[in-house]
Amino acid sequence: MKRYALLLLALSSSYSSAQDNLTAFGTDKIEQWEKEVFSGETVYEQVSLEGEPVLRALSNKSASGLVLKKRIDLQQTPFIQWRWRISKQLPNLKEQTKAGDDYAARIYLVIEDGFMGLKTKALNYVWSSSQVQGSVWNNAYVGENVKMLAIQGQSASTHQWYSEQRNVYQDMIRYFGDKGSSEANLEAYRYIDAVAIMTDTDNSGLAAESYYGDIVFSAE
Template structure:
């Protein structure tokens, strides 16, 4: 009986290990396969060590560009996204709910691509907010309700400190864009994301920002 239990738990552990995907692989320069997307001036992204760990450094000087990975993720298999991040300075006196203040020292976003059916495209932005409270959710001032902003870190968060995050992306999509009334309907709408992106941007406010990101990893639990 003991041997059987060991085999079962070993199999479960192996399954959980296999149901994990590091999208950045900073130690192996995996982030270099991500595409650069420039909106207004180019932010600089480099890999190096910062405060005891390998990180992706993002330096924005009144610019807005990000790193984009086009990859379909099945959220019924790996719904959890984990990452770490650190910012050295936040952006003062900024109304992030306005077009002039739509800047973030750090953000990670996931996209459901509707293709030609543009009305089905949705994006959820996990942001480090300089002026909102942690946990606040709002519509993007440029894109409206199709793009949701979620403050994972807020104005009370400390600068110069690494924070470890873990989010159930599938449940966050349901919570922010609306429950479709049944598990079947929710899976049909939110099962897959198609794009993941990282961006530090300060083009609207005209400020500078220096931030750091750890690996982005999707897991089953």
């Protein structure tokens, strides 16, 4: 069991508002995020880039993340928006294998389910080094309970900001299965219990530098 299972079992909950900036870089809000170290420590620090406060992540053969344990109501705020950029693309890693399970940038969205979180599910929005944009696959360590979605792929540019938006509620239904009715889907997928940021290169033994803008949940 590698870092993903440990991360999923570590997460708990609280409540969110109708629109919520989870990070608000440039303030002390990021201090609510907890450090999770799995294999060496990725350095996360607030910096100013092009005149704006952002989060810089520096990984050197490391795997650690920042986790916000907070319940987010997807009935009220189903959309997530964020910006990110990378300084250098990782080589063409075999991301569907354990040896290639590294990403210059990624965002986890976690739903806890079942006793001790044994049925926990997570969407993993990643900046892929080898897959085309839009590719989806099961995590190499955890399997079908963690879906990897290539939001940016091998053709993405470095040193360029990309603004993203996803309907998390619809992604949950699409990738973990339609329960057959709106009521059943709402019961299964209404709440996100935690959000995590991770830049990691422990498997490949490489280095990565990435930047994250504010992560916001909203109604539209």
